[in-house]
Amino acid sequence: MVGTVIRVAVVGRGAIGAVVIGELERGRVPGARLVATVDLGDSLADAIEAADLVVECAGQRALAEIGPAVVDAGRDLLVVSIGAFTDDALLARLRRGPGRVHLTSGAIGGLDLLRAAARTGPLEKVLIVTTKKPATLGVAETDGPLEIMRGPAREIAAAFPRSTNVAAAVALAVGSFDAVEAVVVADPAATLTSHVIIASGPSGDYRFEIRNRPSADNPASSQVVPYAVLSAIEELARCAST
CATH class of the missing domain: 3.30.360.10 (Dihydrodipicolinate Reductase; domain 2)
Known part of the structure; x- marks a missing residue:
C-alpha cells in the first residue's frame, strides 16, 4: 500500500544496534519508524507485538534465542548475525515462517x-x-x-x-x-x-x-555494517509501500 510506514523493533544496543537506533530515531530511514528497542534480558513479546520488522543486532546466540518467536508471530526478521546459520536446523526453523527472514549484506558486496x-x-x-x-x-x-x-x-x-x-x-x-x-x-x-x-x-x-574501516566501538565489526542494515530496512520499507 502506497504510504505505508513499517514499524521497526531493534534487538541489541551495541556498536551496530546503537547506530541503527539513532538513525531511525532521527527519521533518516524513509518509510520506517522505530517502535521498540530490546536488550537481552528485556521482554521481547511487547516489541514483537508492536513491530512489523524485528532487526537482530545482538549476535549469533541472540538470534537463536529470539528468531523463532519473531517468525512464529508472523513478523519479518532482518538478520545481522548470519554466521548463526551454520546451524542448519536454525536456518530451516526460521525459514518455515510464517514471518519472513531477510539477510543484510553486512561488510561485503558482490x-x-x-x-x-x-x-x-x-x-x-x-x-x-x-x-x-x-x-x-x-x-x-x-x-x-x-x-x-x-x-x-x-x-x-x-x-x-x-x-x-x-x-x-x-x-x-x-x-x-x-x-x-x-x-x-x-x-x-x-x-x-x-x-x-x-x-x-x-x-x-x-x-x-x-x-x-573497523568500527571504533567494536573493532571485530566494520564501520559500514550498521549502514548496510539501514539500507536493508529502507529497501524493505520501499517494497512494503508499493
Missing part, C-alpha cells in the same frame, strides 16, 4: 553476482580470505601476517562468531557452507579489515576485494 553465478552451475572454487588485527581475532600478536585457520565456511564462521559473518554470507549466496573455503589471517599491520573473495565456475571467474 553477493548478488555470486548468487547468479551459482545458479548457472556448480562453482568450481569459492574462497574468502579475511585479514584483521590479531587482537580483533582474539589471538596473540604476531610478527607479520599469519594464517590462523583455514577450512569450510561452516567451521570458520563457528570458530570466529564475531568476525566471520562474511564467510557465512558468501556461503549462503552460493548455496553451500561446505563448498566455500574460508581463511582467517592475523596481521598486526592491518589498519583496515580485508575480505578477498575469489570464485570460478561455468559463467566466469570473479574476484572481489573489500577493505573496511
Whole structure:
C-alpha cells in the first residue's frame, strides 16, 4: 500500500544496534519508524507485538534465542548475525515462517553476482580470505601476517562468531557452507579489515576485494555494517509501500 510506514523493533544496543537506533530515531530511514528497542534480558513479546520488522543486532546466540518467536508471530526478521546459520536446523526453523527472514549484506558486496553465478552451475572454487588485527581475532600478536585457520565456511564462521559473518554470507549466496573455503589471517599491520573473495565456475571467474574501516566501538565489526542494515530496512520499507 502506497504510504505505508513499517514499524521497526531493534534487538541489541551495541556498536551496530546503537547506530541503527539513532538513525531511525532521527527519521533518516524513509518509510520506517522505530517502535521498540530490546536488550537481552528485556521482554521481547511487547516489541514483537508492536513491530512489523524485528532487526537482530545482538549476535549469533541472540538470534537463536529470539528468531523463532519473531517468525512464529508472523513478523519479518532482518538478520545481522548470519554466521548463526551454520546451524542448519536454525536456518530451516526460521525459514518455515510464517514471518519472513531477510539477510543484510553486512561488510561485503558482490553477493548478488555470486548468487547468479551459482545458479548457472556448480562453482568450481569459492574462497574468502579475511585479514584483521590479531587482537580483533582474539589471538596473540604476531610478527607479520599469519594464517590462523583455514577450512569450510561452516567451521570458520563457528570458530570466529564475531568476525566471520562474511564467510557465512558468501556461503549462503552460493548455496553451500561446505563448498566455500574460508581463511582467517592475523596481521598486526592491518589498519583496515580485508575480505578477498575469489570464485570460478561455468559463467566466469570473479574476484572481489573489500577493505573496511573497523568500527571504533567494536573493532571485530566494520564501520559500514550498521549502514548496510539501514539500507536493508529502507529497501524493505520501499517494497512494503508499493
